[in-house]
Amino acid sequence: xxxxxxxxxxxxxxxxxxxxxxxxxxxxxxxxxxxxxxxxxxxxxxxxxxxxxxxxxxxxxxxxxxxxxxxxxxxxxxxxxxxxxxxxxxxxxxxxxxxxxxxxxxxxxxxxxxxxxxxxxxxxxxxxxxxxxxxxxxxxxxxxxxxxxxxxxxxxxxxxxxxxxxxxxxxxxxxxxxxxxxxxxxxxxxxxxxxxxxxxxxxxxxxxxxxxxxxxxxxxxxxxxxxxxxxxxxxxxxxxxxxxxxxxxxxxxxxxxxxxxxxxxxxxxxxxxxxxxxxxxxxxxxxxxxxxxxxxxxxxxxxxxxxxxxxxxxxxxxxxxxxxxxxxxxxxxxxxxxxxxxxxxxxxxxxxxxxxxxxxxxxxxxxxxxxxxxxxxxxxxxxxxxxxxxxxxxxxxxxxxxxx
Amino acid sequence: xxxxxxxxxxxxxxxxxxxxxxxxxxxxxxxxxxxxxxxxxxxxxxxxxxxxxxxxxxxxxxxxxxxxxxxxxxxxxxxxxxxxxxxxxxxxxxxxxxxxxxxxxxxxxxxxxxxxxxxxxxxxxxxxxxxxxxxxxxxxxxxxxxxxxxxxxxxxxxxxxxxxxxxxxxxxxxxxxxxxxxxxxxxxxxxxxxxxxxxxxxxxxxxxxxxxxxxxxxxxxxxxxxxxxxxxxxxxxxxxxxxxxxxxxxxxxx
Ligand code: SF4
Ligand code: SF4
Numbered sequence: 001x002x003x004x005x006x007x008x009x010x011x012x013x014x015x016x017x018x019x020x021x022x023x024x025x026x027x028x029x030x031x032x033x034x035x036x037x038x039x040x041x042x043x044x045x046x047x048x049x050x051x052x053x054x055x056x057x058x059x060x061x062x063x064x065x066x067x068x069x070x071x072x073x074x075x076x077x078x079x080x081x082x083x084x085x086x087x088x089x090x091x092x093x094x095x096x097x098x099x100x101x102x103x104x105x106x107x108x109x110x111x112x113x114x115x116x117x118x119x120x121x122x123x124x125x126x127x128x129x130x131x132x133x134x135x136x137x138x139x140x141x142x143x144x145x146x147x148x149x150x151x152x153x154x155x156x157x158x159x160x161x162x163x164x165x166x167x168x169x170x171x172x173x174x175x176x177x178x179x180x181x182x183x184x185x186x187x188x189x190x191x192x193x194x195x196x197x198x199x200x201x202x203x204x205x206x207x208x209x210x211x212x213x214x215x216x217x218x219x220x221x222x223x224x225x226x227x228x229x230x231x232x233x234x235x236x237x238x239x240x241x242x243x244x245x246x247x248x249x250x251x252x253x254x255x256x257x258x259x260x261x262x263x264x265x266x267x268x269x270x271x272x273x274x275x276x277x278x279x280x281x282x283x284x285x286x287x288x289x290x291x292x293x294x295x296x297x298x299x300x301x302x303x304x305x306x307x308x309x310x311x312x313x314x315x316x317x318x319x320x321x322x323x324x325x326x327x328x329x330x331x332x333x334x335x336x337x338x339x340x341x342x343x344x345x346x347x348x349x350x351x352x353x354x355x356x357x358x359x360x361x362x363x364x365x366x367x368x369x370x371x372x373x374x375x376x377x378x379x380x381x382x383x384x385x386x387x388x389x390x391x392x393x394x395x396x397x398x399x400x401x402x403x404x
Numbered sequence: 405x406x407x408x409x410x411x412x413x414x415x416x417x418x419x420x421x422x423x424x425x426x427x428x429x430x431x432x433x434x435x436x437x438x439x440x441x442x443x444x445x446x447x448x449x450x451x452x453x454x455x456x457x458x459x460x461x462x463x464x465x466x467x468x469x470x471x472x473x474x475x476x477x478x479x480x481x482x483x484x485x486x487x488x489x490x491x492x493x494x495x496x497x498x499x500x501x502x503x504x505x506x507x508x509x510x511x512x513x514x515x516x517x518x519x520x521x522x523x524x525x526x527x528x529x530x531x532x533x534x535x536x537x538x539x540x541x542x543x544x545x546x547x548x549x550x551x552x553x554x555x556x557x558x559x560x561x562x563x564x565x566x567x568x569x570x571x572x573x574x575x576x577x578x579x580x581x582x583x584x585x586x587x588x589x590x591x592x593x594x595x596x597x598x599x600x601x602x603x604x605x606x607x608x609x610x611x612x613x614x615x616x617x618x619x620x621x622x623x624x625x626x627x628x629x630x631x632x633x634x635x636x637x638x639x640x641x642x643x644x645x646x647x648x649x650x651x652x653x654x655x656x657x658x
Contacts, residue, residue, distance in 0.1 A: 111590050118591040125594060126438070127418065134418050214594030 016067040019106065026098035034091040035059045041085035041095055046327055046349050047078040047341075055085050055095045058103065076103045077114055078341060080349065081209040081332025083295035087323055096209075096332075104211025104333070113211070120336035121212050128201035128219065129167040130336060139197035141169075141176040147187040151197035158231035161186070161193040161265075162257075164223075164246065166239035167202050168370035174377065175370045178393035179238060182262060185398055189272055193236075199226040203242035205249065205292070210333025217253065220245070224255035235259040240292035240369045241331075247297065261293055263368050263394060267302035270309055277401040280312035285397070286362040287315065288353060288376070289325035290369035303368050306394050310401045318356040326353050330371035350379035354386050365391045405459030405553055408515040409450040409483070410506050410536065411443035413468045414526050428622045432495060439474050442521025448585035449551060450519050451482040457553055460484045462513055464506055466493040472606060473597075479604035480596040481589075486604060491611035498619035499527050503535035505611040511540060515577055517553060522546045522581035529619035533581035545574055546581030 023029050035056075042054030052075040053061065061070050070076070085095040093099070107113060113121075123132035142149040150159060163186070169179040186193050201222045208216035227235075235257050237243040246259040266273060285307055293299045300322045307315050320326045327334075329349030334341065342348065354376055357365045365376055373391050380386040392400075415421060415430060416438040422431040439447075450461045462485040463478045465471050475486040489505055497505075510518060518540070523531045537544030549569075550561035558574045563583055574580075637647050652658040 108591070109593050109596070111592065113591055115588065121591060132418065134420075136419065212593060214596075214598060218594055 016065040031093045044084045051075045080334035082291045082327035108211040114340040133171045150194035152194045152230045159194040162232035164237045169238040181395040181399040203245040205241040205245035236265045240290045244292045263303045267305045282312045283363040285364040287366045350375040354379040354383045407450045410520040413437035414440045440524040445585040446519040446582035448589040476600045480592040480600040486606045498529045499532045500618040501614040501616035507539035518579040537579035543578045549584040
């Protein structure tokens with residue numbers, strides 16, 4: 001069944017047509033032809049209700065050859081690349097990586113982007129991280145720890161595990177706490193690991209999903225070059241976005257290594273870890289599935305396995321869990337569009353999530369993505385009744401459960 | 405409209421600055437350079453003018469580390485011609501030397517309008533704009549945030565302290581020191597910058613001698629030192645002024 005009708009005649013060079021063709025080139029892009037206009041995507045989209053053009057309507061405008069009207073609106077910048085639409089589409093159309101990301105790319109090429117996003121992209125280009133921090137200080141978070149963290153360029157020896165730390169785990173003061181917790185875990189498990197330190201650049205996956213493909217390629221190449229200098233058996237990442245990039249996107253650029261998220265890596269070593277978890281944590285804990293661990297990559301069980309291994313913890317599920325998890329609002333450039341999206345929506349997705357956590361009486365909201373601790377902690381300050389909710393990275397909870 | 409924009413790169417303050425062994429200059433080995441923010445606005449203003457009234461934008465920059473990338477990015481934003489001044493710029497030059505060196509090159513381009521940032525944080529001997537205007541024999545107005553151009557004249561908005569703005573007519577050719585472009589500097593996608601790297605050419609102009617005369621000699625460069633004590637002068641304006649005069653006289657400054 002081919003539902004697409006308008007402007008398929010060769011030689012028609014309208015923007016809609018060229019754009020449509022570019023979508024067919026995305027992996028599984030040809031599924032676009034079978035859009036049923038059911039609107040499920042727009043309904044599930046966390047910001048769909050206030051987008052002038054949610055994904056389903058974008059497709060109808062595309063078919064009607066009036067896509068330029070979509071491009072004239074700012075609607076697409078509300079997309080947080082959460083994969084919810086892609087997950088539910090009965091025609092299996094790659095909406096997140098195709099339609100939404102390509103639309104952002106076109107807006108960006110036309111120089112039409114929100115200012116907030118511009119500075120994150122400029123920082124990424126200039127300093128290799130969206131926060132605009134000194135690249136030379138990328139490993140400063142690891143200074144003064146009991147365990148000395150091996151920086152590959154300094155130790156000049158092969159390691160078993162190359163830990164790709166990521167931007168926020170390296171620079172954000174709140175997220176650094178989780179990085180330090182992970183050092184402790186790797187240390188007690190006797191893992192021979194190293195980091196790239198100043199040679200590491202942003203994985204740039206969120207920049208890619210915010211439409212800056214060229215920047216993504218540039219930073220991926222730099223990471224690829226750095227990685228190729230050293231010997232290691234496997235990469236682990238703190239950040240699900242980095243995991244997604246290394247697993248699904250870097251190989252397309254010829255940068256291919258075995259990679260796991262730290263929750264997968266630790267869950268695999270549970271035999272070793274379990275006996276060390278001796279301290280009871282009497283708490284009701286709920287887990288927020290990060291979009292790029294869950295929906296995008298199907299990792300749902302390992303984080304839960306780790307949490308359940310902690311004595312005393314009672315794991316409860318929020319209303320939206322696993323594949324229906326709610327986005328924290330940080331993906332696809334959302335991390336750098338807070339002001340813009342607030343102006344449009346006057347709600348924060350992170351607050352919605354925090355409300356769900358307190359509605360199941362959780363004491364702790366457990367996370368496994370570096371965007372989340374700061375986002376949810378900020379949200380908890382805004383949501384009534386969330387004053388007691390603690391936001392903890394799984395790595396932090398595991399360390400809390402170990403004897404000092 | 406033939407527009408020339410003079411830009412320079414300055415130390416990026418994201419890295420800590422250290423002073424070298426001579427004690428009179430920054431340690432340059434570790435310096436990271438970035439386009440002077442005001443020059444970035446001057447460039448944007450130049451491109452906006454070109455878009456409004458046709459014309460050509462030429463960007464002139466002294467050769468320092470990373471300048472090629474900045475020039476290609478300027479081309480991607482809409483600059484037509486890129487000129488790099490070759491010479492001993494890497495160790496830093498003062499504004500007098502840079503203005504003299506640029507003047508000869510800018511003169512040859514026969515511009516209708518020369519734009520440059522109103523200041524830079526490393527201008528130890530005054531900003532480049534007025535010096536350049538002097539060497540070119542052109543009028544200069546600084547602290548500009550908004551320019552329109554017409555036949556042989558330009559209307560510029562100049563900012564004064566206290567939120568005052570004056571609109572003034574300036575006969576062209578002239579040099580303007582830009583405080584802020586009418587729109588913030590635009591973003592160009594990396595793919596466009598990479599494209600520009602393939603298509604744009606950077607013309608090189610040799611600067612044989614750098615003449616820094618007219619500027620001060622730096623005796624000592626140091627981090628701010630905490631002062632021992634401060635005296636608070638109390639009273640109304642008259643009393644404070646009288647007290648100040650007294651102090652200055654005591655110190656032999658008046
Ligand atoms: S869910 Fe899929 S089939 Fe339905 S409107 Fe959206 S894109 Fe089309
Ligand atoms: S990826 Fe998420 S935010 Fe973007 S359109 Fe789909 S459902 Fe909406």
